[in-house]
Amino acid sequence: MTRHTTGGDTGRRIAHRREQLGITREELAERAGMVPGYIEYVEESTATITSGDLLRIASALETTVEELLGGGLDTPPGQGGPAGDPRLHELGREECLRLIEPGGIGRIAWNGMTGPVVLPVNYKVHNGTIVFRTREGGIVDRDLSTGIEGVELKVGFEVDRIDEVRREGWSVLVQGPAHHVTSPEEIAEVAAAGLETWAGGDREHYLRITPHQVSGRRIEGL
Amino acid sequence: MTTDSIGLRVPSRAECVGLLASAPIGRIVFTDRALPAVQPVNFVLDGENVVIRTGLGTRLAAAAHNAVVAFEADEFDEAGRTGWSVTVIGHARAVTDPAEVERLARLPLTPWVRDGRDHFIVLPIEHISGRVVGTHP
Numbered sequence: 001m002t003r004h005t006t007g008g009d010t011g012r013r014i015a016h017r018r019e020q021l022g023i024t025r026e027e028l029a030e031r032a033g034m035v036p037g038y039i040e041y042v043e044e045s046t047a048t049i050t051s052g053d054l055l056r057i058a059s060a061l062e063t064t065v066e067e068l069l070g071g072g073l074d075t076p077p078g079q080g081g082p083a084g085d086p087r088l089h090e091l092g093r094e095e096c097l098r099l100i101e102p103g104g105i106g107r108i109a110w111n112g113m114t115g116p117v118v119l120p121v122n123y124k125v126h127n128g129t130i131v132f133r134t135r136e137g138g139i140v141d142r143d144l145s146t147g148i149e150g151v152e153l154k155v156g157f158e159v160d161r162i163d164e165v166r167r168e169g170w171s172v173l174v175q176g177p178a179h180h181v182t183s184p185e186e187i188a189e190v191a192a193a194g195l196e197t198w199a200g201g202d203r204e205h206y207l208r209i210t211p212h213q214v215s216g217r218r219i220e221g222l
Numbered sequence: 223m224t225t226d227s228i229g230l231r232v233p234s235r236a237e238c239v240g241l242l243a244s245a246p247i248g249r250i251v252f253t254d255r256a257l258p259a260v261q262p263v264n265f266v267l268d269g270e271n272v273v274i275r276t277g278l279g280t281r282l283a284a285a286a287h288n289a290v291v292a293f294e295a296d297e298f299d300e301a302g303r304t305g306w307s308v309t310v311i312g313h314a315r316a317v318t319d320p321a322e323v324e325r326l327a328r329l330p331l332t333p334w335v336r337d338g339r340d341h342f343i344v345l346p347i348e349h350i351s352g353r354v355v356g357t358h359p
Contacts, residue, residue: 031328055330055332056330058332059327059328059329059330059331059332060328062324062327062340064332065332104302105296105298105302107249107260107294107296109251109258109259109260109292110258111253111258115290115292115311116251116252116253116258116290116291116292116311117292117309118249118251118260118292118294118309119307120294120296120298120305120307122302154256154257154258155258156251156257156258156259156260157260158249158260158261158262160249160262162247162262164246164247171261171262173259173260173261175257175258175259213257219262
């Protein structure tokens with residue numbers, strides 16, 4: 001659990017935000033599930049506070065931990081601002097593809113016949129495309145066959161690596177057409193990619209997504 | 223828990239909700255500029271609703287207003303051999319009532335990305351399904 005030092009600027013920000021909302025220390029304490037003495041301590045002394053407690057105070061003050069810590073300190077000068085600029089954390093295409101290249105778990109998403117569908121699958125990257133196995137006749141197989149020659153369903157495919165404790169990581173989204181790998185040459189080539197399957201069973205299809213749109217972001221929370 | 227035709231276990235509705243509650247993050251699936259988009263988000267379960275906090279003016283905020291979206295959470299081992307996934311489908315709505323915003327702001331839910339102004343999306347669990355693979359509970 002991360003600890004932060006309060007008092008000083010953070011304490012002053014907490015007090016300022018509390019005053020902005022027009023509530024007393026007692027009211028803040030009640031909202032945050034704490035004793036009023038602790039709020040006074042945090043606002044006025046140089047203390048160490050856990051992320052969890054700071055989070056509860058931030059929630060009670062309808063703001064974020066980052067704002068209370070004086071957000072923007074880690075951003076390069078001249079960028080961002082109080083509203084935060086998501087473009088700061090956006091990743092370029094090359095970096096996104098590099099991040100997903102090792103394979104692993106990804107989630108395929110598309111607008112199916114009865115609504116949005118999302119499914120985690122084991123994937124590999126092969127020749128710049130995303131390849132995964134799916135059960136023949138299963139929902140992926142059925143929905144992805146538009147039945148029209150040359151028309152393929154556009155899907156989204158998301159991969160992320162998020163450290164829940166440190167609340168940071170990255171997420172990459174690939175969008176593009178998905179098609180069944182049908183020719184024997186293609187199948188052999190894709191089989192060589194060594195895809196694991198968890199469903200067992202031998203009647204399976206390979207599917208390949210061609211990345212058209214590729215986007216991603218670094219996520220930095222507390 | 224029942225087993226489907228290929229040996230994956232299918233958890234009950236209650237088990238699905240329990241698994242979902244254990245996930246630290248989820249992913250919201252929506253349509254963005256006519257394409258399927260998936261975005262990890264912080265969330266909290268509030269009764270029969272998934273509550274998400276996002277930035278005002280973001281594409282997610284626009285896309286999730288009165289739209290059918292999916293919300294997914296999962297957990298798998300390193301090799302991807304054992305694990306579970308749960309998907310929620312429902313009509314998401316943007317929260318505009320100030321009293322409701324104030325109530326939701328008190329839930330243990332902070333946004334991961336600092337977007338400035340807050341915007342709550344409530345997704346009722348209209349449909350929930352899941353699957354468990356391998357020996358993971």
